[in-house]
Amino acid sequence: MPTGLFDDLLVIDCASFIAGPAAATVLSDFGARVIKIEPPVIGDAYRNLFRLRGTPDDIDYFWALDSRNKESLALDLRRPEAQAVLQTLVRKADVFITNIPFPARERLGVRAQDLMPLNSRLIYASLSPYGELGPERDRTGFDATVWWARSGLMDMVRPTADAEPAISMPGMGDHPTAMAMYGAIVTALYKRQLTGEGAEVTTSLLANGLWANGCQVQAALCGYELMTRPKRGERGALNEMYRAADGRHFIIASTNPARDWPLLARAMGHAEWLDDPLFATPEARFANGPILVARFDEMFAREPFAHWAKVLAHGDVTFGIVASVYDHLADDQIDANGLLPQITDSWVRTVDSPFQIRGEAKSPPRMAPGIGEHTRALLQEFGCSPAEIEALVAE
Structure with missing residues (x-):
């Protein structure tokens, strides 16, 4: 078994879908042992998302990403026998992660006040849609409904002010929220190192959505009245999207027009525009933004993106391609930084957690488990007799 910075940590992932389990995945990337608790037969409901999207029954790519490196223990927590197994695990665990809705936590006996007395060093990590308090505490929610829609991001991220808002992509808010949960857990582990005591840590999709839209x-x-999204050409040529001759879109970005405007004009071979009354001052460039954008549109339409990438990079202009996810499959920059490592004993690659610690190797990713794949071995390891194991499996 590979070792890492967290190889002495035992983490119980008693959560579903993405944000909570993904925090456990990051811990596993640095060596933590993660035991995934999921219902027998049906498993984590996240497994169904793959099929709901009409994907052929091959590799569940959602599950491969967010449940890699884990061991699956199938427990029906409504049963006393399963509760006894869970409590045995909690007594030995360092971290317990859950996003079970609050009313169900009470029914299943997995609230902080139920589990923390069993282990004074336990980090109890609670994720919720709307937070631990308030009138919406018990509401269900996903990143699409809370992180994206409720935060105001969905309302503001439109091509123009009169365009319809767009639905988010799966996991778009869950994975950033997972990083907040990971940060809370590691902060609590540091507190435990100082005090010897465990802690309860919390975060929510709402809190993370507000932070993302901060x-x-x-x-x-x-007290500011925010501007509506300007139409194309009204943002100025230095902060606009363009299209090359091969149909690839890219954006140019600037936070310092006084520096960046000469760079762009010279890179495009039009240093004379710096003295042109239409564009010579910031006020003129703002007033004549549509004219300048139209000129760049005409120029960029002459050559493919690869040509302009060299021109703009040589001119020290900040730009970026509007990439397709399929571009990432053969991207030298991504490969150079090892951002898509290969899963052990598989042809499948996965997405690495988004940070490194120099001098600390990550564990090679392992394929995500099947439902209850490790149930018998785990029950035996944690003290169940052969008869108890057979009775639990039969139930």
């Missing part, structure tokens, strides 16, 4: 929320808190 610049705009802070503006509202300070």
Whole structure:
């Protein structure tokens, strides 16, 4: 078994879908042992998302990403026998992660007040849609409904002010939320190192959505009336999307127009525009933004993106391609940084957790488990007799 920075940690992933389990996945990337608790037969409901999208029954790519490296223990927590097994695990665990809705936590006996007395060093990590308190505490929610829609991001991220808002992609808010949960867990582990005591840590999709939309929320808190999304050409040529001759879109971005405008003009072979009254001052460039954008449109349409990538990079202009996910399959920059490692004993690659610690190797990713794949071995390891194991499996 590979070792890593967290190879002495035992983590119980008693959560579903993405944000909570993905936090456990990051811990596993650095060596933590993660035991996934899921219902017998049906497993984590996240397994169904793959089929609901009409995908052929081959590799469940959702599951492969967010449950890699884990061991699966199938337990029906409504049964006393399963509760006894869970409590045995909790007594030995370092971290317990859950996003079970609060009313169900009470019925299943997996609240912080139920489990933390069993282990004074336990980090109890609670994820919820809307937070631990308030009138919406018990509501269900996903990243699409809370992180994306409720936070205001969905309302603001539109091509233009009058365009319909767009539905988010699966996991778009869950994975950033998982990083917040991971950060909370590691902070609590540091506190435990100082005090010897465990802690309860919490985060929510709502809190993370507000944080992701924080610049705009802070503006509202300070009394500013936010501008609607400007139409194309109204943002200025230095912060606009363009299309090359091969149909590839790319964006140019600037936070310092006084520096970046000369760079762009010279890179495009039009240093004379710097003295042109239409564009010579920031006020003129703003007033004549549509004219300047139209000129760039005409120029960029002459050559493919690969040509312009060299021109803009040589001119020290900040730009980026609007990439397709399939572009990542053969991307030298991604490969150079090892961002898509190969799963052990498989041809499948996966997405690495988004940070490294120099000098600390990550565990090679292992394929995600089947439902209850490790149930018998785990029950035996944690003290169940052969008769008890057979009775639990039969139930």
